[in-house]
Amino acid sequence: MSGPTSKYRDKEIVDALIRKIKQITNEIEDKVRIMHVCGTHEHDLVKAGLRSLLPKEIDLIAGPGCPVCVSSAQDVDEILWVADNHNVIITTFGDMMRVPGSKESLYQAQGRGVDVHIVYGVSDAIKLAEQNPEREVIFFSVGFETTSCVTAAEVIRTKQPNFSIYSSHKLVPPAMELLVQRDDLEFQGFLAPGHVSTIIGAQPYDFIAKDYGFPVSVAGFEPVDILLGIYSLLKQIKENNPHVSNDYKRYVKYEGNVAAVKALNEAYVVSDARWRGLGTWPNTGHEISEKYSHIDAKKKYNIPELNSIDLQGGCICDEILIGKSKPHQCKLFNKTCRPDYPIGACMVSHEGTCNVAATYEEIIWEE
Amino acid sequence: MCLAIPGLICEILSDKRVMVDITGVRREADTSLLEEPLEIGDYVLVHTGFIISKLDSEQAKEDLKLWDEILNP
Numbered sequence: 212m213s214g215p216t217s218k219y220r221d222k223e224i225v226d227a228l229i230r231k232i233k234q235i236t237n238e239i240e241d242k243v244r245i246m247h248v249c250g251t252h253e254h255d256l257v258k259a260g261l262r263s264l265l266p267k268e269i270d271l272i273a274g275p276g277c278p279v280c281v282s283s284a285q286d287v288d289e290i291l292w293v294a295d296n297h298n299v300i301i302t303t304f305g306d307m308m309r310v311p312g313s314k315e316s317l318y319q320a321q322g323r324g325v326d327v328h329i330v331y332g333v334s335d336a337i338k339l340a341e342q343n344p345e346r347e348v349i350f351f352s353v354g355f356e357t358t359s360c361v362t363a364a365e366v367i368r369t370k371q372p373n374f375s376i377y378s379s380h381k382l383v384p385p386a387m388e389l390l391v392q393r394d395d396l397e398f399q400g401f402l403a404p405g406h407v408s409t410i411i412g413a414q415p416y417d418f419i420a421k422d423y424g425f426p427v428s429v430a431g432f433e434p435v436d437i438l439l440g441i442y443s444l445l446k447q448i449k450e451n452n453p454h455v456s457n458d459y460k461r462y463v464k465y466e467g468n469v470a471a472v473k474a475l476n477e478a479y480v481v482s483d484a485r486w487r488g489l490g491t492w493p494n495t496g497h498e499i500s501e502k503y504s505h506i507d508a509k510k511k512y513n514i515p516e517l518n519s520i521d522l523q524g525g526c527i528c529d530e531i532l533i534g535k536s537k538p539h540q541c542k543l544f545n546k547t548c549r550p551d552y553p554i555g556a557c558m559v560s561h562e563g564t565c566n567v568a569a570t571y572e573e574i575i576w577e578e
Numbered sequence: 579m580c581l582a583i584p585g586l587i588c589e590i591l592s593d594k595r596v597m598v599d600i601t602g603v604r605r606e607a608d609t610s611l612l613e614e615p616l617e618i619g620d621y622v623l624v625h626t627g628f629i630i631s632k633l634d635s636e637q638a639k640e641d642l643k644l645w646d647e648i649l650n651p
């Protein structure tokens with residue numbers, strides 16, 4: 212795949228963009244904090260070493276963009292409750308296996324005999340249900356719009372009777388609005404997630420720019436994409452001209468992927484959602500709509516009220532997830548909490564902020 | 579999680595299925611979530627077995643012009 216991607220990694224263009232960014236940062240004469248809301252952004256920008264290339268006046272902070280990290284302990288607890296009380300096979304993405312529940316993760320539960328299978332996606336979970344007609348199969352589905360539209364496609368078309376979905380899906384734009392409204396967070400622009408935006412388009416961010424006067428750039432993932440996004444935000448800040456700049460136009464249309472958005476609207480209804488350590492955020496989730504309630508695991512199984520604990524033993528994932536703290540500020544970071552032995556959810560996925568920092572031993576500036 | 583991998587369409591298998599070359603590995607992908615027609619040679623983004631977006635090659639050419647404007651004003 213050298214073809215269309217290689218030029219987005221071109222060293223000369225990267226260097227030239229860094230020079231432009233330095234120039235405009237000097238003109239702004241103030242510190243600028245930019246928040247991204249995408250685990251892939253965090254992973255790819257750290258892997259490319261971009262933070263160390265930026266002027267020190269720019270702080271690029273990670274928001275709650277890793278769907279594995281933000282999934283609540285209660286979701287894990289509820290899935291395990293179903294597994295312990297019904298004859299079911301649990302299926303989910305590999306990344307979800309080690310996400311801590313209140314007492315144990317799916318991986319730990321597997322060790323005591325709970326039937327958990329890792330699948331590549333929802334379609335493989337349905338295949339497993341076809342192969343095991345005498346068992347019930349549940350797909351524990353997490354993810355933002357990028358992933359939830361794929362699950363939506365199967366919600367709409369599957370006729371598999373012994374199959375259901377536990378939805379832990381979350382929505383990006385309403386979560387961004389809640390972040391802008393918080394007065395304990397200070398930042399001046401959003402790098403919006405490129406792959407979520409291939410689905411929903413650039414349009415759903417318009418209100419963030421219009422109603423809150425907040426700059427937004429929809430950015431891709433190659434070094435040039437990320438730097439262009441940052442440059443475009445700095446330009447908006449300098450010119451005091453907040454708007455939504457689509458800087459990933461080769462894959463993102465203003466209106467998004469119409470068929471995928473249609474699937475989302477058909478399969479789900481907007482609901483409140485639990486974000487790890489951050490409580491319930493109104494209208495930031497997707498539950499399966501009434502029309503498809505026969506495959507909604509939450510309706511199929513009468514799950515009792517559980518008292519769940521999101522943060523264990525000093526984990527500060529709640530602060531990491533909104534960019535209030537950085538991984539090295541957690542006293543467990545790279546000591547008792549490591550990628551091979553995660554204590555908090557942000558250390559589990561290779562897109563989690565703590566995992567990325569530990570993996571690439573990133574140097575993160577002190578304030 | 580929201581990782582979408584770029585690939586090249588190398589075979590149209592049916593109405594809803596295509597073969598995609600992802601860095602040399604061929605994988606089947608579902609096209610149900612895309613309204614635009616696909617042809618052999620199109621670059622696409624694949625997420626958990628589904629094609630979620632097609633590269634706008636005209637726009638990719640525009641990107642080059644845009645960089646030129648930013649970098650050499």
Ligand code: SF4
Pocket residue numbers: 525526527528531538541542543544545548549553554555556557558559565
């Ligand atoms: S280092 Fe581990 S325990 Fe600390 S915030 Fe990160 S995930 Fe939580």
